[in-house]
Amino acid sequence: MRYDLIIKGGKVVFKDDVQVADIGVKDGKMSAIAEFIEAEADDVVNAAGQFVMPGMIDTHVHICEPGRTEWEGFVTGSKALAAGGTTCYVDMPLNALPATVDRLSLQLKLSSAEGKNYIDYALYGGLVPGNLEKLEELSEEGVVAFKCFMATCGSDLQNDFKNVDDYTLYMGMKKLADLGHVLSIHAENAEITDRLAEDMKMQGKTSAKDYAASRPVFTEVDSVRRALFLARETGCRLHFVHISTAEAVDEIVKAKNNGQDVTLESCPHYFTINSAQFEEIGPVAKCSPPLRNQEEQKRLWQKLMQGQIDMLTSDHSPCPPEMKFSDSDNIFEVWGGISGCQNNVDLMFDEAVLKRRLPVTDFVKMISYNPSRRFHLPDKGEIAISKDADIILLDPNHTYEVQKDDLYYRHRHSPYIGREIGCRVTKTFVRGQLVFDVNEGIIGEPIGKRITYNKKGELATS
Structure with a gap:
């Protein structure tokens, strides 16, 4: 199988434990999780040393x-x-x-x-x-x-x-x-x-x-x-x-x-x-x-x-x-x-x-x-097969200071400006698509979808 994305070698945080593993993403879903995935992919991300979390x-x-x-x-x-x-x-x-x-x-x-x-x-x-x-x-x-x-x-x-x-x-x-x-x-x-x-x-x-x-x-x-x-x-x-x-x-x-x-x-x-x-x-x-x-x-x-x-x-x-x-x-x-x-x-x-x-x-x-x-x-919130590939990478050794110019709010005020934080989110993927990179900032155009819950308790993504 050819994957859209493979995230390799990160410390993957599952519901009950943490393992070094690869994650293969296809059509917006996590379709493979293994110690090592040997396959072709449109994009391969090296996550070594970072936590890979939902x-x-x-x-x-x-x-x-x-x-x-x-x-x-x-x-x-x-x-x-x-x-x-x-x-x-x-x-x-x-x-x-x-x-x-x-x-x-x-x-x-x-x-x-x-x-x-x-x-x-x-x-x-x-x-x-x-x-x-x-x-x-x-x-x-x-x-x-x-x-x-x-x-x-x-x-x-x-x-x-x-x-x-x-x-x-x-x-x-x-x-x-x-x-x-x-x-x-x-x-x-x-x-x-x-x-x-x-x-x-x-x-x-x-x-x-x-x-x-x-x-x-x-x-x-x-x-x-x-x-x-x-x-x-x-x-x-x-x-x-x-x-x-x-x-x-x-x-x-x-x-x-x-x-x-x-x-x-x-x-x-x-x-x-x-x-x-x-x-x-x-x-x-x-x-x-x-x-x-x-x-x-x-x-x-x-x-x-x-x-x-x-x-x-x-x-x-x-x-x-x-x-x-x-x-x-x-x-x-x-x-x-x-x-x-x-x-x-x-x-x-x-x-x-x-x-x-x-x-x-x-x-x-x-x-x-x-x-x-x-x-x-239910399609979100967990690193698991068939779940949405909503994944973040966090570097536990990336210390930085919160700066006003780095904030994306319409009005850049926050009580955390000037605070030193000892780790940093480096990448954010929504359904397998990269929307934020710590070096490049926001990536691409808006891709967010609305999630609904209807009266009968059925779920849908529109």
Whole structure:
């Protein structure tokens, strides 16, 4: 057989072990994996000394097109993801205008995405007040999951995303349980965090430290507990996004051990930037939930090392510079989102695998295997015969400093600029096609395809 691509001699990370092996790719799929493949190929890549892993599946990305393309569009966002070792992502239903909360807004999103993505993608649907009767049509249109906010979100603009009230959350869970969908939840107590923030501002307390104090640990834990209780009542499958505290992890793990269908994710910034560093770095490190203190961060690391974090995601939430940088010293007026998706893989591989000795197989489960299973992406997430050849190469000895000019975001700001990282993604393949090379940058034209999940539980790639 003649292959389209052979990747030779790399340390291939399988689901449960690592072996030096060759991978043969044909028609976008991994069609041969062996200690040595002796065959002709259109392209042969020498991966000796590098880890060969399934590409990251980032299930928490905010692409702001249509409506806010000046924040981040599909072209720039998917380039950054590709450069960071992500081969598939799931786009959140908010930050674009209109928000993706019904069939029409979903179709507008799809039209905007067509022909612009360098990697494969899937879409979320939103659960917001007033769209309970729209959930089924979103399911029919192939969204892979749904998202809601228990924290306050959105703006006064028409068709922007809104956080749920308790009735919408309860009835939405009942509906999604019937449809068989996962509901992803941003869990923070809206009433308490909003009032604490107002108190801070009235007292003239507007620093990064004050912002973090306005969203204390218990406000995350409280919302996690309430969501788990409602999910038990309704039978809804849950996924908690960007969990930032060890106590919240404990609550979710306890529920899982008691039989609930629930998973959780956290993000690189919660492991690599603490609240004191937030004060030093400034507005580019503002996010919600906030960055925690050093002791809380240590506890979260313990949960990750114990295997209690199901997934790592970026929560890439970009914005124009004027929303991050202004003459005001009021951190509450700054956009709360981090641009970070280009450094998901290398940053956490360095911190977790190289520095803390997390087994690389556990790392790959968090970035690839677990997301593929939870979000209905069965052709992805694993180095195995017949799977999509979504493959990344990572050099564990390539130390570099994150530079502004190397970022592909529409607006090149990130809390990681100037940070030294002890490894680097060197190549990214999507279905066997090279889309990023560390020396050449982004390769070729956008080839990303949308992945759908229909109401009957059947899967398709369009």
